[in-house]
Structure formats: C-alpha cells, structure tokens
Amino acid sequence: MSRPSMDTYNVLITIHRAANIPAADIHNLSADPYILATLNAPSRPQPPEEPRLRWRTPTVRATRDPVFNNRWLIGGAPQDGFILKLSVVDEDTKDRDDRLGGAVMAFTRDMMREGFEIKERELKVQKRQGSIVPYILTYMEGILPGHKVRKHNRIVISAKVIGRTNDQDDFRVHTIGPNTYSLHFSPMIGSVVNRRNRATKDQPNKTTGDEKRPVSASTFVACKLQLTGPVPKELHHHYVGYNWFIKMLYSRRGLSGRLLFHSLRKQYRTVYSYDKSTLYGIVEPKEDGETDSGYASTNSETQSQAFAKQFLEMTNYGRGGRLQTYVLTLDAQWRFCETGDEFAIDFLSKHMMHADGEQIVAYAGEFFVRRIAESHGGELRHEAGRKDTEKGSGYPAEEDDDDPSHYELVIDNDSGTYRPPESTLPVLQTWLEDKHRLGALGRVTAMHCSDKKLQALKKQRKELKKHLAGGELPKRQQVRRSGSSTSSIRVDGRKLSSGEVERIVSEKERENEARMSDGGPQQLSGKQSQRT
Template sequence: MSIQTRPAPDDVNNNEKAPRDNPQPNGDSWAHEAERQAGKEEEEERGHEQQAKKAAESKHDGPAGGFDATAIPERPPGYTLKFIIHRATNLPMADINTLSSDPYVHAQLYSDAPTRHKEDPPIRFRTPTIRRNTEPVWDEEWVVANVPASGFQLKLRVYDEDPADKDDRLGNVHIYVDRVTDDWPGLKEQSYEMKARMASKRAYIIRMAAVCLRTTKHIRGNLFVSIENLGRTEHDGQNGRVYTVGPCRWIRHYDPMLGRMMGMKEADEDGDEPKQAKEDTPKQQSSQSHSLPKGSKDEKKVKKYNFQANQMQLEGPVPLQLYHRYVEFKPFVKGMFTSSGIRGFILSKALHHQHNRVYSFDSQTVWGHY
C-alpha cells in the first residue's frame, strides 16, 4: 500500500515566491542610476567652469609673476634726446684724509609717459667715478628715445663714492623742460648751481672751512650739462615707451668677501675664467707646498678670492616679450617686489641691499664700451 503526499497550497505559493539568487534590475532602477550619473557630471562641469572663471579673473586683474603681457597705452612717438654730462666745479670735499672727493653723477628722467605698473622705476644713468678730484670731467653721453612732447624733468645727483660706507650726496640739479618740439634748440653746456638739499653736512663743513682758510672761493659747486634734440623717434612698435638707446657699455664688479663665501677665485694670468675653488685640508696644502720647488713661479703666485658680477647696457628697445617682473612661487614674493605691507617693505629693503652689495662700485670696478 503506497501513500502519496502533496504539498500544501501555502507551501507551493511560498516556493514560487522565493527570491532568486541573481535578480535582474528592472527599468526603474536603471533610470535612477542614469539620473545620478548625469547629476555628478553636471556638478563636475560646473566646478571646472568656476575654476576657469576664477583663473581668468585673476589673470585679468594682474599676473602672479613672470612674463607680463600688459600692453602700454598707445601714444604717438616722442623725440630722441642726447644728454651730455660735461663736468663739475667747486665740489665739496667728502674725504677728510685726502681733502678731496670721488664724484659721480646719477641721473633719472621723469615724464608723463605711461608705464605698465606703478612700481616700474624711471630710466636711469650713472657716470663712471673720477678719483680724488673736485673738478671732475666726465663728458658722458646718454641717448634716450621717445621722450614725450609734453616735456620732461631731469634729476641729476652728484655723489661721493664710498665703498666702506654710504655714498655722500654732494649736490642736486633739477632741469625742467615744459615742451619739446621739432625746432627745440636744446641746451649748450649750460651751467647749473648745485643745491645742497639732502647733501652731506660733513662735506659742506669741510668746504666752509676751506673757504674760511681762503683755499677756495665758492661754497657751492656747478654742474655743466648739454641736451641735444636728435629729432622725432622713428616708429618702433613701442607705443611711445621711453627707453635708452646708448651708450652700449659693460661694467665689471668685484667683491672679495662674496668670492670667499662662494669659493670663487680670480682669473689666471693666462686669462682663464675663475672657477669655484674647493677647500683643501691642511694635509693637502702641506703636501702641495712640499711638492713645489722652491723659488718657482707657482709657489710665489697666490690666487685671491674674488667674486665677479657683470652689467651690460645694450641698445634699446628691449622687446616686449622680454618684460618680466617676478615669479610668485611664494606668497611673500609679490610684497617683496612691490613693497606692500610691513613685511614686504622690510624684504624689499633687504633685497635692494643685497643687490647693491653684489653690484657695488669701488676702485676695482672696470668700465668698457662695445
């Protein structure tokens, strides 16, 4: 006798409704997933657009540094002028030991010609130093292009060069020209009395003592300057930018202290360039000294530490693509170059001090022309 059993209706329904191991998603879940992905893509696109907009705004306001493509406002070409600094007379005596001076002239040209930025300095010129002379003769020429027809102001300051201390100012001369035209005759070896404003009190005290002792007759000196009008500046694509045409010259500066710090020695007599020296140990120095024969040239020749820095003045104008300001790799760089804020002002002073240290002028400075 066999007995057969059948599942209850509830069991059958439960088996049919049991979930499968790998259920397939329906159309509604696919739609939700697509909407979610589209929303993410839209948010990413908005973020990229905002970043690009911020970068464009910062670039429009001003570059962070490096190459600056800021255009100069266009204006008609100006005039090419030649400034000649001839000589000076009756200069004060800044050096007590020699009862003389080491004078040079520092010139700055100001005009209403626009610049890219307010931090851009006026164009400058410096004459060589005449040693131990209160009646110096320079006869130095300075050619400047695109001087505007609205006129200019030429500031001339006579200094006494003092490498060990701050240079003493001996006097000032300011030349004002209201307007420059095609038929402007210029100036022919015009004499200007030097003003003593901001000048060295020590130098003028020595000068007054010399006048009292009747070794000299005048307290204040005179500076002789000429200005030649060379005509209109040819169209050069500079939009009226003022620049130096000449002279083309080079200046070589030396500094033994920096040479010692950098390990740089002077050039050989054969003309070889100085190379970075390596510090020898006492044993190496003693072995080298014993290996050299007595009385030889190599034994007598002693190389001195000396750092060499060169400046070059080439014929202008400088191409617009070479205009660079600074590279703002750190937040303090902009303040250092623009002297903004207390920290920027202090860093700017330190930067100028180091620059003057490297490119210092003294009796070893060599001048030359191309």
C-alpha cells in the same frame, strides 16, 4: 597699450663736468663724484612699481671739479617734453654714498624739435638736495690756512634733439645707447667659491680700475652691460604675487618683510659694489667713425662685432662650465654673474637681488655660452684646460678663438621670482639676435627651463666645473650673508644687531622651505615649477 597721439624724439644728453662740488672726504678735503641722472616725463605717467629711467656716469676720483664727458642717448622722449634731474653723489665704501646736491632742467615743448641744441649750459647745484655733512666740511675748509670756501656749485651739460624715434608705437622713454659696461669685483666671494678650482689658480692675475689694482682669476665678477633699447613691449614681467614668501619680500610688510628686503638690497650693493677696482667701458669699434648721435653707430656691422666680443669676454667665452644668472631690466641693462649652488648669491631670490628689488623686469633666467662646435662633439670635450689634457684626463685642450660667429648663447627663463612664460622666449631670442645687439654671434637659442635637452646641457656644465675644481665643488658657505647684513639697522624705530637680523632671516627661510615641502597652496608642479 594704445599708440601715442604725439611724436617722440631721440635726445642726446652730454654730462660734461661739475665744478666746486662740496668736499665729502675729510682725509683729503675732496670727493669721488659721479652723476646719477633720472628722467621723468609728466605727460607719460608710468605705474609706480615701474623703475624710473636712470643713467649713472663713471666715478671720477679725488676731485671737486670732475670731468665726465659722458653721453646718454634716449629715445621715446615725448613732444610735451620731460624733466631731467641730475644728482651729484660721492662714492664711498660700505654703501655710504653721500648726496652732494642736485640740479634740475626742464625740456619744454618748444625745445622738442629736430635740430634743437643746448651747448654747455651751467646748472646750479641745489644744496637742499644733498646731505648736510659735506657742506659743513666744505665751510670748515675755509678756516684752514691757504684755503677758502668754494661756492657756486655747477653742473655743465649739453643736449641735442637728434630726430624722431623710429618706433612711434613704443611710448616708453628708453635708453638707446651707448653700449656701456661695468665689471664689479668681489675677491672675498671669489676666494670662497673658487678656493678649490684649479683652473682659476692656473690663470694669471690682471689689473683693473682707476688704480690698476691686481685682480686674480678667482675673483668673483658681476657684470652690467647696456643693450640697445628699447626692449619689446611683450617683455614685461612682474614678480609672482601668489608665492607668499616673494610677496612678503616685495611688500615689505611688518618687521620680517622689511628686514628681508633690506638684506636683499644690501646684497645687491655688495655684489654690484662700485669702488676703485670697478672697470668701466664703452663698446666702440676703433675703425668706425662717429655719427651725429655722438658715438659709433649701433647699426654698423663693426659695432655688432665689437659688442659680441665684449659680451664673450665678460662671460670668459663660456669656459670652465660657467653658468650665468641674469636679469634684463626694462631699460635694457643686462645684469649677470656666474651662478651655482656654491655661490654667495643663492640667498632669498637671486633674480630679485640682480634686479635690486624692482617689482618689474623685462626678463630673468640663466644662460651660458658655448662654442657651436660643441653641439656636434659633446660639450665637455671642448671646454677643458690644456693641463688636464696633458695629464691624460681625456679632456682635449681649448682652442683660442675670439670669432663671435663660432659661439652660441643659450638662454632660458629659469626664474621663480618673475617666471617669464614660455610663449615670450621667441620674442627674447629675436630681440637678442638682432644686429643692434648680438647679431654677430653664431647663434642665439632661447629654451624653456623645463626642456630636457637644456637640463642635460646644464648637467654637463656642472660636471665639467666639478672636474676642474678637482672633483668636488665647495659647499654653500655661511659667508653668503656677508654684505647682506649690517652691524645694526633700525626698522620701525627698533635697533637690531646683525645677529638678530641673521636669526630672523634664517627663521623665515626655514618657514618657507617647510611650507613648500608640505605642498602648500602656493606650490607649483610640473613644467610651472621653477626655482626661486
């Protein structure tokens, strides 16, 4: 890729609020709105298979006049300008979010200069970009005594051109910050995979989300963590087209391909579901001041410390032999959750699920966190709980330690869907251990998935997890398909029941397993063989 001929800029976009949005919930004539921002740079065309640059605000509950005050700092905005599309969406249960309308703002070439600023500009929400039902409900509200039709739907935003992008060689528009995160809770999945895990049963419940709902320690958690972008140009991996099964999923050819892709997308929306228990946050060190970009500087040592601590908290400091499956998107969003044979997400392609069916990601694989001291004394000895020690199991107690410099991230490229090559692991390691990201950790180690030392470490973690579960891990459950199927769906004009969906998916899984076991032409061997 050649160097662009024009300058690129950092732009801070602030989504302040919206007003008079349509009523989407009939029970209270209100809504649970959020804004989905999408950026398009016409002068920088991107391949159609690459995902658009997007940003989602947290959801505001039970209001038609939501206040967000949500900041989004982008880099690499071209001198020719860009188009910002803002969609107002009502969050609903069972993957039935309603589009309430949208607004568009064009940033022209005249605006793209350092210091240019727009303060609290009102953008009209266009009805044609939304669903018809909320608007019908809004007009029906005017019939009720004491109510009137609320018109003049608006979104209020501000924008400021901070300055030129440091890396002019990277022409992709990307997210710089802030370092936002969200935790998505699934009690049903957790009740299946952790039902025998004594370690989780002994831990106290906690509260989360807008309504401070109780969440047990056994609840399954999926995480999203925004890293400071951009990702290196070398981290750009397309799904493997030579695996016929994966290619069928992505191409969505025929009835089977469409069904499989639909099931996978449904599973993503189940694992990463947004509801009243979803926990949102921004990594901001308390002692740091704000910069002209509108939030704490990602260059500061305190920001690096705060970010590393948040990451360790989201991974529970690696306790209990936890192993995480992850995808790093092209826009530096890290998506991960605990993995294992007993987990519901081992279905079709777990990395494709984390990517929400995107054809290209920056990286994919597995990782775990461990205390650096473990590498000198044996991993299992440093991770068992206190009660096991009291019972004389031979597993010493864990020590409470929240110092990031005492922990190591071990990350690999174990993804059969995207297959990042071994040669890119040093690039990933250097990028992650930079001060803008996880530089406060004691160590970041990137290892190839076929490394025997790595395989031994993973085996130790599995043994520890089995020990904590009482000597036996739950077997893989059929409930793993919950959320991936629906009561009925329509494909190519044909209505299919959930039973038919399950049958077709099962048949394709058996066909794939049979073909691979027969050593077909798509099967790999040796170091290239990885799990799908």
